[in-house]
Amino acid sequence: MDSSVPERRLAALVSDWYAEHARELPWRAPGVSAxxxxxxxxxxxxxxxxxxxxxxxEWLARWPTPQDLAVEPAAEVIRAWGRLGYPRRALRLxxxxxxxVDRHAGEVPREVDAxxxxxxxxxxxARAVAVxxxxxxxxxxxxxxxxxxxRAVTALGDAGPPRTVADLAAVEELLPADAADAARASIAFxxxxxxxxxxxxxxCADCPVYAECGWQRAGRPAATGPARKVQxxxxxxxxxxxxxxxxxxxxxxxxxxxxxxxxxQDGTQRDRALAGLLDDGLVHRLAGDRYALPx
DNA sequence: TATCCGTGGTA
DNA sequence: TTACCAAGGAT
Numbered sequence: 001m002d003s004s005v006p007e008r009r010l011a012a013l014v015s016d017w018y019a020e021h022a023r024e025l026p027w028r029a030p031g032v033s034a035x036x037x038x039x040x041x042x043x044x045x046x047x048x049x050x051x052x053x054x055x056x057x058e059w060l061a062r063w064p065t066p067q068d069l070a071v072e073p074a075a076e077v078i079r080a081w082g083r084l085g086y087p088r089r090a091l092r093l094x095x096x097x098x099x100x101v102d103r104h105a106g107e108v109p110r111e112v113d114a115x116x117x118x119x120x121x122x123x124x125x126a127r128a129v130a131v132x133x134x135x136x137x138x139x140x141x142x143x144x145x146x147x148x149x150x151r152a153v154t155a156l157g158d159a160g161p162p163r164t165v166a167d168l169a170a171v172e173e174l175l176p177a178d179a180a181d182a183a184r185a186s187i188a189f190x191x192x193x194x195x196x197x198x199x200x201x202x203x204c205a206d207c208p209v210y211a212e213c214g215w216q217r218a219g220r221p222a223a224t225g226p227a228r229k230v231q232x233x234x235x236x237x238x239x240x241x242x243x244x245x246x247x248x249x250x251x252x253x254x255x256x257x258x259x260x261x262x263x264x265q266d267g268t269q270r271d272r273a274l275a276g277l278l279d280d281g282l283v284h285r286l287a288g289d290r291y292a293l294p295x
Numbered sequence: 296t297a298t299c300c301g302t303g304g305t306a
Numbered sequence: 307t308t309a310c311c312a313a314g315g316a317t
Contacts, residue, residue, distance in 0.1 A: 044313040051303070085301030122315045142313045190313060199311065200306080230310055233301075242301050
């Protein structure tokens with residue numbers, strides 16, 4: 001790999017580190033299908049690796065192709081999602097499988113624009129699939145990469161708010177010219193952000209970029225911008241939605257309204273949460289004021 | 296652009 | 307214990 005350009009030296013250093021220290025994750029194994037990679041990327045959106053692992057294995061064993069998932073009732077998909085969180089992702093992934101069958105002959109496309117047009121796939125996931133499943137050359141920018149670039153290159157303590165276009169351009173500057181090298185660099189940046197250049201207590205002593213890190217050279221300045229707002233969970237509609245979904249996931253038959261009313265005291269908030277779930281298509285209302293996961 | 300959307304591990 | 311935060315996307 002050509003590491004004569006200073007910015008590209010970061011890619012070389014981190015890629016070498018990756019070769020020694022990467023976790024062995026099943027969706028990185030040789031020969032894994034693009035579908036399997038896509039499923040992993042959706043599950044990993046805002047959900048840690050160790051929680052995704054068992055569910056991903058179960059899903060790929062049960063639904064090894066998009067067609068297999070597409071023909072399944074939504075209720076089964078939502079149940080199999082279990083407690084990964086954000087069950088709308090499960091619904092989107094189900095819709096995505098159906099779109100793959102309808103529009104792409106059951107195959108996962110490799111073009112970023114085609115991937116972006118699929119339900120539940122945004123800027124990060126589209127490029128992650130194109131790069132990690134197909135080996136094409138694109139910048140892949142997730143929260144780990146943004147944090148790494150903010151520190152090593154921009155010399156800031158933390159990344160500011162996402163700026164998709166600018167973020168893509170900044171990472172593009174770091175990528176080697178060769179597609180395979182660029183793909184390796186992207187997964188390596190993400191892994192470094194996950195294991196070393198972490199949000200709270202970065203392990204700089206173990207970092208392969210220590211000597212080149214702008215943040216180190218600047219004396220590790222504290223984050224300046226407004227601290228990212230951490231969303232509350234306890235007491236919010238999201239908690240109520242989670243409680244309602246848990247009841248419906250575990251039910252083997254449509255449940256009466258009373259069973260849902262039991263999960264939360266505040267009727268106004270409970271009604272709002274249920275209305276939201278109905279609107280999202282995660283819950284269906286049946287005759288007799290009974291409720292169930294969507295068929 | 297800011298907010299909403301689950302769940303659980305960690306310090 | 308509380309607060310942070312984890313491979314984002316949709317609106």
